[in-house]
Amino acid sequence: MTRSIQLDDLGLDAGGHLLIKQALAGARASERIEVFGRAPHLAIHLAAWCRAAGHHFVADEQGAVEQRGGPSQRRIGWVVKGVALTGRWAGAERAGSARGSEEQAVVEAPSPRWGLAARGALVEAGGPDFRFPLGRKSFVWADEAARLYEQAAAAQWDPATAIDWSSARDLPDLVEDAVVQVMTYLIENETAALLVPARFLAQLHPHFREVMQLLAIQTADEARHIDVFTRRALLRRSDLGLSTVGGQASLKTLLDEPDFALASFLLSVLGEGSFLSLLWFLHRTAPDPVTADVARLAAQDEARHVAFGLAHLQRHLGNDPSLRARLATAVETRYETLRHTAGLNEEVFDALILLAAGSTAPDSIRRGFAAVQDLQSDMDDGRRRRLARLGFTAAESTALSSLHTRNFM
């Protein structure tokens, strides 16, 4: 029996092609579909549409009239299905599966031709060849990525409301200057922490969607940190503090590291790991509530960054234990590169003491100095603990932690 469609007064210039396509989808090549309708230009449009779509149109010169209850519809003709409609999807490939929790949803080596397609989409063959250097699951994936992304999405905070900016109070000039110097230093470091994942994000195959989302939200976290640190610095001052050659040289080695595993080891595990200690230190010792709040909010975000770095490196090491030696070498190489630079600038070190002291009274300074000593020890503990989680021995962890940049990040 010949299939037929009634378009009523719907023209192909108003979406009628959808019904034609629907009818053709269920037809075999060369099958005829009878088209009825009464839109004014239907015959002209059907012929043109069929020509462009690879179908054939046979006009009904007689135009048999069909009565269907309502106003009469004329038979315009027959659409003869061409082969092109099915041809486009010959050789199409399913790009994994959307649900990351499913076995085999994320493949080890997604085709570069899957490109930007959603994971789980049916991808037409013959697409452009994308170049995503980070295209292997073993090098980038962490099963925790989805959970960390969900946490990050739920934990986004609004700088305007999460911090009570009105709680700022006047501090002694030297202490305020110290806070501004620490903020200046944090901004510089967070800029590196934004750019490093952003650069790898652009190299990552979008098939690894959860990792892509996590890196994206990580850069957004850093953008917000830069924002609140800047706002805090400008509360009582119109200029920011100092930026030194040594600090920038240390951060530049992070930007210069082209290897994803090595860069995330240096940045997320060692650098941001150390920053966790620093931010909680600032939260505890801050001379004013605004400084305490910005440090706390940033520290909560940084904890996720460290967690992802550890998670994907643990997985990577599980697949390739030889990575461990390369990680160690990366720390040693960075140390060699930076050994002739000043490391943490004295102004930042002094500022941390003053900030923790809260005043210039000798007793306060002594307390501040001791607190910074404790901070450095705390950072070292944290680094050694994380290195141990990556399978380094206690001796290796101690040695590598001691070689970590004096600039902290």
Added chain:
Amino acid sequence: MTRDSTLVLGAVAYDAKVVPIWEGFRRWFAEHKLAFDYVLYSNYERQVEAHLAGHIDVAWNSPLAWIEADRAAAARGRRARAVAMRDTDCDLTSIVVVRADSPARSLADLRGARIAVGAGDSPQATLIPMLHLAAAGVEPGVDAEIVRFDVLLGKHGDHIGGERDAARALVEGRVDASCMIDGNHLLFAREGVLQPDATRVLFQTPAYDHCNFTVLEDARAELVDRFVELLLAMSYDDPAVRPLLDMEGLKAWRQGRTSGYQQLERAVDRFDTISGWLARVGAAQGS
């Protein structure tokens, strides 16, 4: 004629996409053991002259360029042949469109009207519709004002911009009627240039054909045969070929035919479109 075993094709660069199209075809032919190269011309007349001078083996000709090649060849005792064309080159029609509220009911009613056409050398949007207008007793330029939308003259209306501008002029009331290919009436509706019920088709031409691959009688048969054989073998199922076919606007290549150019032949004669060019080419070649 090129002396090595490379088949050289001429095409007109009516749009930047022409380069990726022919680069893609060049790669595909190379993979199928046909040495193929292409030369781009800025206009069809230059291409036809180059073809006659033996610079290229095959010309991707507009219908008007086909007539130019056919007649210029014949004037020299030579012979042009259409070897292949797109499925979408077969059986086109042009339409003359008016606003829905227009009092016109036939072409004859366009006496005294302003009629928008495409580029002056566009077969589909100018020459063929004007032929039918004249046949209906409305002499273009005399009984009706012809408003040309010349986008890229020399490209024989390959650039759709002229037709789109003409359609806009109709919508905006600057003209009383507008000429276009049937499919563009649908396309302009989809683009929002034309509202679905705002226009009415006043006239539709009989079917005619569009572009073809033209060769001259001295073309190297083995190369041309292989070229045509490979074209006809191109399948829309093949993902390596499909993007090229999509860009060039076809689903399958067909054997060439020249039965669909009669309306344009009559229009070219009626409006004396190419005699100046033919005389110049003849003079330039000393015939």
